[in-house]
Amino acid sequence: MGMLNGLAGAAGIRLAEAEGFGLNLDILETNVINLAIVVALVVYFGRGFLGGILEKRKDAIASEIKEAEERQKKASAQLAQEKEKLAQAQEEAKRILANAAESAKTTKEQILAQGKQEIERMKASASQDTTSSEERAMAELRQRVAELALKKVEGELESRLGNDSDAQSKLIDRSISLLGGS
Template sequence: MQTVLLLAVEAASEISEAAEGGGFGINSDILETNLINLLIIIGVLIYFGRGFLGKTLGDRRAKIEAAIEDAEKRKKEAAAALADQQQKLAQAQAEANRIRAAAEESAKAARASILAQAEQDIERMRATAAQDLTSQQERVIRELRQRVVALAMQQVEQRLQSGLNPEAQQQLIDRSIAMLGGAQ
């Protein structure tokens, strides 16, 4: 490493001697040399890099424009799809409202029909109950009559047996025959 430093110091001293003598040399003023070096680098970049940089920037611009156009195209497609879906949603809501209204009407009709059928069933039950009640009353009245007749007959038989002597029985038989004979 010392060798490299020694060579660099010798080269610098030779260059400074040559510069003093009016030949080619290195300017040791840092501000002046940086400005010149920067101008040289910028000039080389502009001269040689113009085509490359222009092409790169042009490609980049074309890609950005294509991306913007693609995004606008997708935005339009999304807006169209959104409008289509909104229209389908509106149609579905209208259909749902129509179905709901039809169901309500059907429910009202079914309710009215059920109420009318219930009224008919109630009237039929009332008529059946009234008829059953009437027939039961008639049966009870018939049974009561039969019982009353049976009791009356039993009492008459008891009286007749206890209160009829053979002479009264002969008179009763004669009267009955006379009544039958006269009725013929």
């Protein structure tokens, strides 16, 4: 209990066994003077030390603020440059899109013109094929007509001449004389 009273006395509180807790107003016993002396010494001697530390800290903070402002200015300048580059890139993209649209339109027109030419060529080719097919059919038809006419003539000759060899020899002689023979 003696130790507890010593600690309590240093804090300005007195423990009384029968009385309970109470406040000790004796200045010498409570070490208020000692505490005031220590605070005064810390303020007197620590002022220069703490002032130097605080001044260095203030200068470091001011320097950091100045550097941060410079970095902010550089970042703002760089942001402006990048925005300008972005605007230029967007303009370039618009120009490229316009060129691509014009190129696509020109290419489309060329393809359509080539398609029309190809259609005309195919029509002409089909017309030629039709004409040549008609000509072949006509030639074939003429040949068949000539063959039929020859067969009919042969049949007619055979029926008129029959088996008569005298009529046959007269016909041969007359044909030779027409051709210029003797």
